[in-house]
Amino acid sequence: MTQRAPTHRPSILIIGAGFGGLGMAITLKSAGFNGFTILEKAGDVGGTWRDNTYPGAACDVQSHFYSYSFEPKHDWSRKFGLQEEILGYMRHCVRKYQLGPHLRFHSEIAEARFDETENQWTVTLTDGSQLSADVLITATGQLNQPAWPKVDGMERFAGPLFHSARWDHSTDLRNKRVAVIGTGASAIQFVPELADQVRSLALFQRSAAWVLPKPDRPFRRWEQTLFQALPWWDRLYRYLIYWKNESRALAFTRFNRLLEVFARQARKEAHRHVTDPAKLQHIIPDYRIGCKRILISNDWYPAINRPNVSLVTETIDRIEPDGVVTQTGRHYPVDAIICGTGFRASEFLSPIQITGRGGQTLNEAWKDGASAFKGIAVNGFPNLFMLYGPNTNLAHNSIIFMLESQFRYVLDALQALKKYPGSAMDVRQDRQDRFAAWVQDGLQDSVWASGCTSWYLDANGRNTINWPGFTFSYRFATRRVDTADYHFLYPGKPA
Known part of the structure; x- marks a missing residue:
């Protein structure tokens, strides 16, 4: 009787302990893959929900759909989750699925290099210190590297x-003169929280945002009880959220004019709450709605209308020790400056240097813009799988749904590797190029290509995000791995 060769289960390193890294780890563990380690640069899990602790931090996707499908939470306090509650949910998942032994905190990655002689990362x-593994899974997210404004004199500011x-909670802003640079998704949330506490707030706006009302409210106790008592109702509620959100995809990608309904609603809200004609003139965008991220808030416009809030649309020239100076020479004296200038979203995996076959770095492979097969695999980088990679972001639904699609795909890839012990999967260049061309062709008629400048576009003006x-x-595209899309490489043998 022939003895069956032992099954090889690849050793795995996961970079990042946010929603992507934790969900991938739970998926692996549930499938019997226990030889994995999660490397996290900070001292806790949570990713962006650990880092963004500014006042008013909350999600703009409904709570029941901004959670794993396999781990429903029945007692969300609100329709849209708050930062602290979302972080608590993630910590709960770590405890329930016993991920603690797999987590290695304060482990920031400087470099990852593929060894062709061993098929190891x-x-x-x-x-x-160094670690080696057969498979490398990156779950660093797109919103982890803050984008700082390039303004002369920032280092000279005295306050x-x-x-x-990176909110400084040791700074007491009450009755202070505060400057906020940027009016993006974060500022939309923390400016209203500050406006009634500070003496004055100078809000420096480069371009206005389209802001819609947020259909948010606390869940009533009987609603939470119903979700708990009837899991099918919780499931149905999540299902209804999904299709409500999903119906908006056509407006963003093909029939942009449908978004005008929302533009009218935003204008109506602005006119309803902002009575200062000068502010009203500058608070409504001049670009097509949807070209940049649409924001939701119920207190943004009332905050803008406050007499102690100044809306400054002049370009900042420099920062002096006691304030901000615009290009017209006007000086705004302030005691503190907060940069709400977003993230370097298109700089995937930065600042980690990743080196693949033949000594090629990921930066070199992406010199013309980030691209990955199904947003997950890159030619020349065998057994490297990315979560929330290029062109997998959404403007209309929950990224958790996309991540769960990727979890399944990566798990299927690992199952394929089990069948070919010692091998490494390298996506074929022609398959990657064909997929990238399809994605970029699909983006041509989208609202994101309508002419504005946004964080969806990289330095070359190419949409590498959505x-x-x-x-x-x-x-459907990630339902399984087609091994024909990959070369299976063995140590010491040419591709």
Whole structure:
């Protein structure tokens, strides 16, 4: 009787302990893959929900759909989850699925290099220590590297100056003169929280945002009880949220004029709450709605209308020790400066240096713009799988749905690797190019290509962030791994 060769289960390193890394780990563990380690640069899980602790931090996707499908939470306090509650949910998942032994905190990655002679990834941490694994899964997200404004004199400012994603809770802003640079998704949430506490707030706006009312409210106790008592109702509620959100995809990707309904609603809200004609003139965008991220808030416009809030649309020239000076020479004296200038979303995996076959770095492979097969795999980087990679972001639905599609795809890839012990999967260049061309073609008629400048576009003006269609089409595209899309490489043998 022939003895069956032992099954090889690849050793795995996951970079990042946010929604992507934790969900991937739970998926692996549930499938019997226990040989994995999650490397996290900080001292806790949570990713963006750990880092963004600014006042008013909350999600703009409904609570029941901004959670794993396999781990429903029945007692969400609100229709749209708050930062602290979302972080608590993630910590709960770590405890329930016993991920603690797999987590390695304070482990920031400096470099990852693929060894062709061993088909192994070697990861070097910033403290100089090294780890090796067969498979490397990146779950660093797109919103983890703060984008700082490039303004002369920032280092000379005498008072507190910080980014909203690194909020300085030791600074008491009550009755202070505060400057806020930027009017994006974070500022939309923390400016209303500050407006009634500070003496004055100078809000420096480069371009206005389209802001819609947020259909948010606390869940009543009987609603939470119903979700708990009838899991099918919780499931149905989540299902209804999905299709309500999903119906908006056509407006973003094909029939942009449908978004004008929302533009009229935003204008109506602005006219309803903002009575200052000068502010009203500058608070309504001049670009097509949807070209940049649409924001939702119920207190943004009332905050703008406050007499102690100044809306400044002049370009900042420099920062002096005691304030901000615009290009017209006007000086705004302030005691503190907060940068609500978003993230370097298109700089995927930055600042980690990733080196694949033949010594090629990911930066070199992406010199013309980030691209990945199904947003997950890149030619020349075998056994590297990315979560929330290029062109997998959404403007209309929950990224958790996209992540769960990727979890399934990566798990299927690992199952394929089990069948070919010692091999490494490298996506074929022609398959990657064909997929990238399809994505970019699909983005041509989208609202994101209507002429504005946004964080969806990289330095070359190419949209490397958003998915150009429905999330169910992505789920279908990633339902399984077609091994014909890959070369299976063995150590010491040519591709």
